[in-house]
Amino acid sequence: MTLPLTEQGSLFARIGEEKLRALLWAFYAKATADELLGPIFTAKIGPYPRAGWPVHIARLEGFWRAVLGGESAYRGQPGPAHRHLGATGTHFDRWLALWEATLAEHLDPPEAQALLALAARMRVSLQRFAEME
Numbered sequence: 428m429t430l431p432l433t434e435q436g437s438l439f440a441r442i443g444e445e446k447l448r449a450l451l452w453a454f455y456a457k458a459t460a461d462e463l464l465g466p467i468f469t470a471k472i473g474p475y476p477r478a479g480w481p482v483h484i485a486r487l488e489g490f491w492r493a494v495l496g497g498e499s500a501y502r503g504q505p506g507p508a509h510r511h512l513g514a515t516g517t518h519f520d521r522w523l524a525l526w527e528a529t530l531a532e533h534l535d536p537p538e539a540q541a542l543l544a545l546a547a548r549m550r551v552s553l554q555r556f557a558e559m560e
């Protein structure tokens with residue numbers, strides 16, 4: 428992403444693997460319980476926290492490690508993964524609201540703010556893919 432590498436590195440270093448993992452599980456607990464987002468996630472990944480969730484969260488952990496400057500084996504393509512889900516701007520608004528709430532519960536304000544800004548920036552291109560025919 429566009430933060431300088433040193434700053435990204437320090438973000439992952441400051442948060443640490445355990446907090447990042449706990450944050451992701453907590454976020455997808457909220458997302459799957461949400462009346463708007465839940466059905467989309469459940470249809471694709473299965474009932475939280477079983478079915479495909481441990482694998483999906485491990486994948487997202489790799490994604491966020493890469494974004495935050497940690498070591499990562501993530502080689503996915505987040506854009507295409509959002510095609511044909513039926514997700515619109517309303518879904519992305521809700522996603523970001525739940526992300527913001529989870530960040531506030533798990534991280535200190537500077538890290539929370541940084542992870543919110545990163546997701547808000549990525550939203551633009553992910554939503555473009557989501558709304559492709």
Ligand code: HEM
Nearest residue numbers: 464467468471490503504505508514518519522546549550
């Ligand atoms: C800025 C907001 C978002 C970010 C940063 C994000 C990030 C990601 C990432 C990194 C993946 C993994 C892609 C891969 O397989 O390599 C993913 C998958 C997925 N996302 Fe999102 N996402 C966002 C918004 C949404 C929204 C609004 C929805 C709709 C409810 C959604 C639904 C999904 C689903 C269902 C998958 C699994 C796709 C599959 O396995 O085929 N995401 N997301």
